[in-house]
Amino acid sequence: MASRARTIGLGARLAGASALGLVAALTLGPLVALALRAEPGRGLGPAEWSALRFTLVQALVSATVSVALAVPAARALARRRFAGRALMVTLLGAPFLLPAIVAVFGLVAIWGRAGLVSGVLAPLGLGPLDIYGLPGVVLAHVFFNLPLVTRLLLQGWAAIPAEQFRLAAQLGFAPRDVLFQIEAPMLRAVLPGAFTLVFLLCMTSFAVALTLGGGPRATTIEVAIYQAIRFDFDLSRAAWLALIQFGLCTVVALTALRLAADAGFGDGFGAAQRRWDADRPGLRVLDAAALVALALFLGLPLGAVLVAGVPGLAALPASVWSAAALSLGVALASTALAVTLGLGLAVRIDAARARGRGRATEAFGLVGLAASPFVIGAGLFIVLHPIADPFALAAPVTAAVNAVMALPFVLRSLLPALTEARSVDGRLADSLGMRGVARFRLVVWPRLRRPAGFATGLAAALGMGDLGVIALFAPPDVATLPLLMQRLMAAYRMEAAAGAALVLVTLTMALFLVFDRWGRGRVAA
Amino acid sequence: MAVLRLEGLEIVQGDWQLRADLALEPGSATALIGPSGAGKSTLLAAIAGFVEPARGRIVWNGRDLAPIGPADRPVTLVFQNHNLFAQLSVERNVGLGLRPDLRLDRNDWNRVAAALANVGLDGFGPRAPAALSGGERSRVALARALLRDRPILLLDEPFAALGPALRAEMLDLVARIRSESGATLLMVTHLPEDARRIAPATIVVEGGRAHPPGPTATLLDDPPPALAAYLG
Helix, strand or coil: CHHHHCCCCHHHHHHHHHHHHHHHHHHHHHHHHHHHHCCCCCCCCHHHHHHHHHHHHHHHHHHHHHHHHHHHHHHHHHHCCCCCHHHHHHHCCHHHHCCHHHHHHHHHHHHCCCCHHHHHHHHHCCCCCCCCCHHHHHHHHHHHHHHHHHHHHHHHHHHCCHHHHHHHHHCCCCHHHHHHHHHHHHHHHHHHHHHHHHHHHHHCCCHHHHHHCCCHHHCCHHHHHHHHHHCCCCHHHHHHHHHHHHHHHHHHHHHHHHHCCCCCCCCCCCCCCCCHHHCCHHHHHHHHHHHHHHHHHHHHHHHHHHHHHHHHHHHCCCHHHHHHHHHHHHHHHHHHHHHHHHHHHHHHHHHHHHCCCCHHHHHHHCHHHHCCHHHHHHHHHHHHCCCCCHHHHHHHHHHHHHHHHHHHHHHHHHHHHHHHHHHHHHHHHHHCCCCHHHHHHHHHHHHHHHHHHHHHHHHHHHHHHCCCHHHHHCCCCCCCHHHHHHHHHHCCCHHHHHHHHHHHHHHHHHHHHHHHHHHHCCCCC | CCCEEEEEEEEEECCEEEEEEEEECCCCEEEEECCCCCCHHHHHHHHHCCCCCCEEEEEECCEECCCCCHHHCCEEEECCCCCCCCCCCHHHHHHCCCCCCCCCCHHHHHHHHHHHHHCCCCCCCCCCHHHCCHHHHHHHHHHHHHHHCCCEEEEECCCCCCCHHHHHHHHHHHHHHHHHHCCEEEEECCCHHHHHHHCCEEEEEECCEECCCEEHHHHHHCCCHHHHHHHC
């Protein structure tokens, strides 16, 4: 035990404690403020019950559809080798980074009343499609989460030992036998966690519900919080709604953490396994259809953003560039904060893990999963309102909240690398007396750099594309790029919105790629 | 008599390749020995139908096995790991050797029980694989191989993780099964003493080539330079 204690120095301990304190202040503070502001005995009115019902229904339908469609898509990817497979697997990660408002723009271009699909249906006497309300919210959530579940399942398939498929081939298993004896156990292990994770993400997704939902019958709790603060200035109602949202999300997040083995952001997708049971023409056609459908479902909205965006660049208002600059500043600030907090917490958690503890600290870091930006944002609004003008603090508050939201992803990237550095090299480093900066530079950093680059890129992309708490705090004359885009769409300035979408998606992807590539660079140790 | 021939066989994987031109006597027991990465397991995988040769033929009893899938080849391959389905009981894992859909009648289940008894696992049928030791799992895989009753038995180091005494016990079990069934045995091993124990003939795999089988005792007592370098 004494040797393990040396793995964390005084500086690292201080950094860990500071990070823990700051995260606690940013999460517990707003939650306490909400609890104090919610008037006892107020109860829920019909509008709140409706928001609660719609939140749960859309999350349930979105998660069910995402999971149901991901199974054939992931299975086809897992058992087919074809040119472009690696690219397709990589692109499955793109929707997670894509700003929600950009995706909504692309989906409206394909599935909206004047969209591609309605255009195809019109000569047949069908349509036009109405994307607003539950169908649109579900469609957008499936667009975001189908690729995530597909990647999670693909990791599950890649984890099945190749010998099991060889054994199945040797024993003459039919596809049905392979499904029941080999694939079903994996699906039973992966799907509950994936379903719960998607359910949680759909419960806390604001931008989609704001742009495609709306109206009394299609309002989520988050949109209701937004309306309570921005339109009615009813802070007590906002506090009640935020507490309900936090309670629900905590239950779902704890379930997701218990069930989900991995978040599916890392590697481990591998090459397709050779599958003798799938060497049948019917199954080939089925898999090809699943892959083409997946590619079209994800690719067409992205293509629509590009096609509409290029001519839209000419119609860009000057405000786009000031909004882009503000977005970049907010994103970089939130990224710096998220990575600093994440690293401090990760070091502390890893040191505690070495002593068989650390779960409480880990739970703090993951609170961003349970407390949505709106819950924290509403709490901060209530904290700030008596002492300052919350609208004047839109940028720093957004950066701070986004940092807390990115923290679970940063921790999930950094912790395994830190734990590996300790478990693989820790004793050797201890025996050689390696400590402090030298130990970090020579032992830890070479393992940490790649996940750190990925986590930084992810945090930057999420911060850049965020349309959450900024909508709550921003005064009319201030906007980040996603908020400006939403305002342009609401004003039906679709050409300008298309141009802004292209600028936003380019900046978001560029930020991610720059940091991720930096992480993959050679470590000079 | 049925004989296994590898005729001008070439397996190519990227820059790596393995050639083999040899024959195995029917009912013989042969060890495959050679350095890691030489291609011993790949050669077994090719015979079992999991790896397609670039050139040449694998012939059993005069018949080219190329168009025959793994399930229909006269071969049972016992892997190094993952021989059992974790979610199926021991008896159901063995029963797969009779029917992959596990639609077994009373007579079939009796055969399963007899096969388990034959490998020393009487009464183990309802247990889960997770409740078994490494040696017991290997015995289950052998019981299933017994039921499949294929004339060629390929062992890809299934006992590598076992201790010396248990490994010797398993090798004796394999020798008994082979002798009772008359199967042709081809077994990958890293250990000369394993080859001496049950395989009168040995194939040395090194330098991109699987050499024709030679007498095990002679090869190990007076090894050619490549084998001597490997054995140390």
